[in-house]
Amino acid sequence: MTGTYDVIVVGEGLAGLSAANEAARCGARTASFEAVLFGGLVTNVTVLDPSPDAACASGADLAAGLVGENADLGVHGVPEQVGALVREADGWRVSTDSGTHRARAVIVATGARLRALGVPGEAELTGRGVSSCADCDGPLHRGREVVVAGGGDSALQEALVLAEFCARVHVINRGETFSARPDLAARLAGHANVSVLHATVIEAIDGRDGVQRVVLAGVRDGVRREIPCSGVFAYVGLEPNAAWLPEAVRRDPSGRVITDAALLSSAPGVYAAGAVRAGCGGTLADAIRDGRTAGRNAAASRPG
Numbered sequence: 001m002t003g004t005y006d007v008i009v010v011g012e013g014l015a016g017l018s019a020a021n022e023a024a025r026c027g028a029r030t031a032s033f034e035a036v037l038f039g040g041l042v043t044n045v046t047v048l049d050p051s052p053d054a055a056c057a058s059g060a061d062l063a064a065g066l067v068g069e070n071a072d073l074g075v076h077g078v079p080e081q082v083g084a085l086v087r088e089a090d091g092w093r094v095s096t097d098s099g100t101h102r103a104r105a106v107i108v109a110t111g112a113r114l115r116a117l118g119v120p121g122e123a124e125l126t127g128r129g130v131s132s133c134a135d136c137d138g139p140l141h142r143g144r145e146v147v148v149a150g151g152g153d154s155a156l157q158e159a160l161v162l163a164e165f166c167a168r169v170h171v172i173n174r175g176e177t178f179s180a181r182p183d184l185a186a187r188l189a190g191h192a193n194v195s196v197l198h199a200t201v202i203e204a205i206d207g208r209d210g211v212q213r214v215v216l217a218g219v220r221d222g223v224r225r226e227i228p229c230s231g232v233f234a235y236v237g238l239e240p241n242a243a244w245l246p247e248a249v250r251r252d253p254s255g256r257v258i259t260d261a262a263l264l265s266s267a268p269g270v271y272a273a274g275a276v277r278a279g280c281g282g283t284l285a286d287a288i289r290d291g292r293t294a295g296r297n298a299a300a301s302r303p304g
Helices: 014-027 040-044 059-072 134-141 153-163 183-187 284-300
Strands: 004-009 028-034 076-078 082-086 091-094 098-109 113-114 145-149 166-173 192-195 200-206 212-219 225-229 231-234 238-240 270-272
Touching: 004 014, 004 059, 004 091, 004 113, 004 284, 014 028, 014 059, 014 098, 040 059, 059 076, 091 153, 098 284, 134 153, 145 153, 145 200, 145 225, 153 166, 153 183, 153 238, 166 200, 183 192, 200 231, 270 284
Parallel strands: 004 028, 004 098, 028 076, 098 270, 145 166, 145 231, 166 192
Antiparallel strands: 082 091, 091 098, 113 238, 200 212, 212 225
């Protein structure tokens, strides 16, 4: 299978869907590639707080709306994973398992994945109590105790979801204070079934057929303690999905793609948008804005 386009967008999270949408609106022949599921991490969010679109309450609704618009605009969706990006005289070649595709401009919108805690027991118990989706798995822990790791917006938002189902939610935060929005912290404080441990980290997750407890340690004093629980939900940051890119696309120490104000990378004709890009804000509105900027500029670009 092969195809030739003006713009290829790699990734169908909100940034990628927005980029393809804008490029198509600008008249560019556009294709978007996604191997897993359109929408990215936002599809796990049942209630967007805040929502960048007043008409869409959930992440799935927001993403689905863009998918429908893109289909109407003629964006060609390719349900495959991109494995390589190679420079050619008149643009770029994108390779998948089933073939190659060419375009004069490529937008990298592969997003980021939730960073793992990297502690003993985490990998072994993933899917058996270790989860990254409170909306999906919260009901499985109804009436039980769970642990949430993290102190940012995502961690507190997920803790608020879990508080509706669980007997107790223990929020474990490495920092001395939350980095989340003050309104989220205030809402969390209003739940009697939520307890918070600052300056604390998870050292291990233990259990046989499922999660049974976590081992904690104080950041300052190293004192260890255990908390019995049936689930662990970690929201301790993101890692960009950029390892597949060629060396010509420069990245910062965290692995994110470095771009200029037009969202053009160090490689001519290659743009980046969303969480994979260094400097992108963490909100959904930021991802959409990035996508539209990259889509507009990529559509207007010429082979470098």
